[in-house]
Amino acid sequence: TPAPLLYPRVLLKISGEALMGDTSFGLHPPTVARIAAEVKRVHDLGVELCLVIGGGNIFRGLQGSAQGMERASADYMGMLATVMNALGMQSALEELGVQTRVISAIPMDQICEPYIRRRAIRHLEKGRVVIFAAGTGNPYFTTDTAATLRAMEMNCGAIMKGTQVDGVYTADPKTTPDAKRYDRISYDEVLIKNLKVMDASAIALARDNNLPLIIFSLHQSGGFAEVLSGRGKFTIVE
Numbered sequence: 001t002p003a004p005l006l007y008p009r010v011l012l013k014i015s016g017e018a019l020m021g022d023t024s025f026g027l028h029p030p031t032v033a034r035i036a037a038e039v040k041r042v043h044d045l046g047v048e049l050c051l052v053i054g055g056g057n058i059f060r061g062l063q064g065s066a067q068g069m070e071r072a073s074a075d076y077m078g079m080l081a082t083v084m085n086a087l088g089m090q091s092a093l094e095e096l097g098v099q100t101r102v103i104s105a106i107p108m109d110q111i112c113e114p115y116i117r118r119r120a121i122r123h124l125e126k127g128r129v130v131i132f133a134a135g136t137g138n139p140y141f142t143t144d145t146a147a148t149l150r151a152m153e154m155n156c157g158a159i160m161k162g163t164q165v166d167g168v169y170t171a172d173p174k175t176t177p178d179a180k181r182y183d184r185i186s187y188d189e190v191l192i193k194n195l196k197v198m199d200a201s202a203i204a205l206a207r208d209n210n211l212p213l214i215i216f217s218l219h220q221s222g223g224f225a226e227v228l229s230g231r232g233k234f235t236i237v238e
């Protein structure tokens, strides 16, 4: 018998940079396809899935404003970048036969659906993977905060943050070989130690609403499905 699922509905957050592969900008279609295959494995387990993808592989508002752009305009460019990533992931998932909907916080009716909470929930109930684009729709926020917000609105059991490493470590495991991975850590510890898990406003929002956050590696094939089956390595922030 298959292992019981940790959560029946989750939100997967990935950074835009995860879509770059070994390139230095934009989307690398084979990498997007590889991550889509990870998502499909979890979908095949019967998990209801939401996705939030960042935009840092294309544009970050802070970078633009550091170079003299008005911050709000630069942030809107960042939000548009997340829409491109969402469309790239939608295409890769549908190539694998997974039904999806892209839902944007900023209406773009020719491209995707507008965000209507109850409609998004209905898509999940019907087994569609829902990809939330354009962040929260507001400048001065990040897609980490958008992921936390949507996970709560969609009644997800947890946010799953897929990263390069299999959890949160006491130090950077790439430069500090004896760094230890936390199995479990509190929101406050993440904030006090300034561990780079998600940005502070997202962590605080998750804490105030008791939304668990799971950090795991998206690099091993089958890793996402293993974590949701209660196996595999990860850190849970709760």
Ligand code: UDP
Pocket (backbone or CB within 6 Å): 014, 015, 016, 017, 053, 054, 055, 056, 057, 059, 060, 061, 062, 074, 075, 076, 077, 078, 079, 081, 082, 134, 135, 136, 137, 138, 139, 140, 141, 142, 143, 144, 146
């Ligand atoms: N952004 C925003 N509001 C949001 C979400 C995102 O203004 O609710 C902008 C912001 O400029 C951000 C960019 O979109 O830098 C890309 O998102 P993020 O930096 O979170 O992407 P990631 O680091 O996850 O790739």
